[in-house]
Amino acid sequence: MMTLNPRINPDKFFAHLKKAKLAALLLDYDGTLAPFRIKREKAWPYSGVRQILESIIDSTDTRVVVISGRWTKDLIPLLGLRRLPEIWGSYGHERLTPDGNYKLIDPEPQITGGLDEAVRQAQSAGFANMVERKPASVALHWRGIKPTRRNTMRNNIEKVWSTIAESSGLAIREFDGGIELRHPAQHKGGVVRTVLSEMGTDVGTAYLGDDLTDEDAFYAIRGRGVGILVRREIRQTAADLWLKPPEELRKFLTRWAESRADNR
Numbered sequence: 695m696m697t698l699n700p701r702i703n704p705d706k707f708f709a710h711l712k713k714a715k716l717a718a719l720l721l722d723y724d725g726t727l728a729p730f731r732i733k734r735e736k737a738w739p740y741s742g743v744r745q746i747l748e749s750i751i752d753s754t755d756t757r758v759v760v761i762s763g764r765w766t767k768d769l770i771p772l773l774g775l776r777r778l779p780e781i782w783g784s785y786g787h788e789r790l791t792p793d794g795n796y797k798l799i800d801p802e803p804q805i806t807g808g809l810d811e812a813v814r815q816a817q818s819a820g821f822a823n824m825v826e827r828k829p830a831s832v833a834l835h836w837r838g839i840k841p842t843r844r845n846t847m848r849n850n851i852e853k854v855w856s857t858i859a860e861s862s863g864l865a866i867r868e869f870d871g872g873i874e875l876r877h878p879a880q881h882k883g884g885v886v887r888t889v890l891s892e893m894g895t896d897v898g899t900a901y902l903g904d905d906l907t908d909e910d911a912f913y914a915i916r917g918r919g920v921g922i923l924v925r926r927e928i929r930q931t932a933a934d935l936w937l938k939p940p941e942e943l944r945k946f947l948t949r950w951a952e953s954r955a956d957n958r
Contacts, residue, residue, distance in 0.1 A: 695935055695936065695937040695942055695945075696928075696935065696936045696937075697779070697934070697935055698826075698923070698931065698934055698935060699933075699934035699935070700857045700931060700934060701934075702920055702934040703755075704935065705728060705732075705743075705906055707898075707900075707920055708950075708953050710898055711900075711950070711953045711954065712898075712900030712953045712954070712956075714823070714896055714898035715896040715897070716757070716758065716894065716896060716897045716898070717754070717756040717757065717881070717897065717898045717899065717954050718757040718758075718759065718787050718890070718893060718897055718899040718910070718919075719750065719757070719758050719762060719899070719900060719902075720759045720861065720885075720886060720889065720899065720901040720902070720903065720915070720952060721758070721759065721760050721761065721901075721902050721903075722760075722761060722762060722901075722902060722903035722904060722907075722908050722911075722924075723737075723760055723762040723764060723769060723772070723773075724737055724762065724764070724870075724904075724905075725870055725903075725905055725924070725925065725942075726765075726845060726902050726903050726904045726908075726924045726941070726943075727740065727743055727747075727760075727773075727810060727902075728740060728743075728772065728940070729939070730836075730870065730871060732760070732835060732837050732838035734835070735768070735772075736770075737772060738772060738774070739772070739773070739774070740938065740939055740940035740943060740944070741941065742876050742940070742944050743931050743943065743944060743947065744774055744775065746947040746948055746951060747773075747775060747779070747947065748775055748776060748777070749951045750809045750947065750950060750951045751775065751777050751779060751941060752776075752777065753951065753955060754950075754951060754954035754955060755796040755954060756950070756954050757780065757889070757893070758779035758780065758890055759780045759781075759782065759885075760773070760779055760780070760781045761782045761786070761882050761885050761886070761901075761911065762781075762782070762783055763780070763783075763784065763785050763828070763830070763833070763869065763874070763876075763907060764783055764784070764785055764828075764832070765782075765783050765784060765788070765818045765828055766781050766782075766783030766788045766790050768783075769781055769783060769824050775873055776795075776862050777792065777794060777802070778792050780792055784827075784828050784829045784830055784880075785830065785831070785876065785877075785881050785882060785885075786799075786880040786881065786882065786885040786888075787799045787801070787829045787830040787877070787878045787880050787883055788829060798829060799830070799880070800829075801829070801830045801837070802863075804863060804878055805830065805862060805863060805864060805938070807828070807862060808858050808859070808861065808862025808863070808864050808875070809827065809830070809831065809832050809862075809864070809875065810827075811858055811862075812823055812832040812855055812864075812875045813827050813832055814840065814852075815853075815854045815855070815858070816851060816853075817865065819850055819851065819854070821834060821847065821851070822838065824847075824872075830876060830877040830880060830912050831874050831875060831876030831877065832874065832875045833869070833872050833873070833874040833877070834851055834873050834874070834920065835871055835872040836848075836873075837871035837872065837873050847860075848873060851873065852866065852873070852899065855873075855875045858875065864876060864877065864878065865877075867906070867907065868906060869905050869906060869907050870904070870906070873900035876902075880894060881907070881911075882907060882908060882910050882911040882914075883911050883913055883914035884910070884914070885911070885912030886901055886910075886911045886914040886915050886927075887914050888930070888938070890914075890915070890918050890919075891919055891942075897918070897919070898908065898919070898953075898954075899915065899918060899920075900915070900918030900919050900920045900921070900922055900924065900950075901914075901915045901919065901921050901944075902922045903921075903922075903923070903933075903944075904923065904924045906923040908923075908933075909931065910934055912931065912932040912933045913932050914933075916932070916934075916939040919926070920934045920935055921933040921934050921935070922934065922935045922936070922937060923935070923936045924937055924939055924943055924948070925935070925938070925939070926938050926939065931936060
C-alpha cells in the first residue's frame, strides 16, 4: 500500500479504527472487489475477498456498504454472500438494507424520457448488444472492443447523447470500459455523505474504489475517513492511499477484520 496523502498514516488509521465507537467500510464493486470482465455477469470477487467480507459482516460490528453503478439485483448474485451487506445501486438511486428493505428513487419524467431516447439512439446506431438501461442512466459498454471500433462508437454516441443531455438535464460521464448518460444529482459521493451523516462522529471509515466514478466518493470522505484507490496502476486521484489488488486488497480487508474483531 502506498500513501498518496502525507497527512494520512495507515498505522494511525487502523489504531483509530480499533478504538472508534462505530465502523463503516464503503466499497465499490467492479474493479475494486472484483476484476473487470468482458462478460459483466461473470465478474466474481477476487479469490478470498468474499470470505474476508463474510468474516467482517459476521464477526465485527462494521457497517459494510457496497456502492455501485450497477443494478442492485445484478450485484446480489455476484457478491454471493451468506448475509447481504447494505447495497446502494445505480449510483444511489437504489438502496437495499441488510433486512431486505428496498427503496428506489424514480427519476423525473424529463430524465426518464431522455434515457429512453438515448437507448433508442444507441440501438439505431447498431449498439443494441452493448447498451444497458438502468434506473437513472444508460451505459454503452465497449470493454474488449478494438480501439478503432471503440473510438468510432464513442464519437457517434457522444454526438447524439450530447444533444439529449442538453435537452433533458442529463450528464455524460466516462467509466472504465464505457460511457454513460446519467442523472447528475446522484453519485457515489452523495451516498458516502448520507451514510456518514447517519453514523455520527466517532466512526472509523474508509471508501475503496478504482474508477473515475469513485472520485466523488474520495472527495466526500475526506476529513471523515480515508479514500483508497484500488487498481494495478496509479492514476491522478483524490484518494489518500493506493493499493494493488488482489493481494493488497486482501491484506487491507483482513487487517480491518482483525481491528474490529473485539467490537462486536
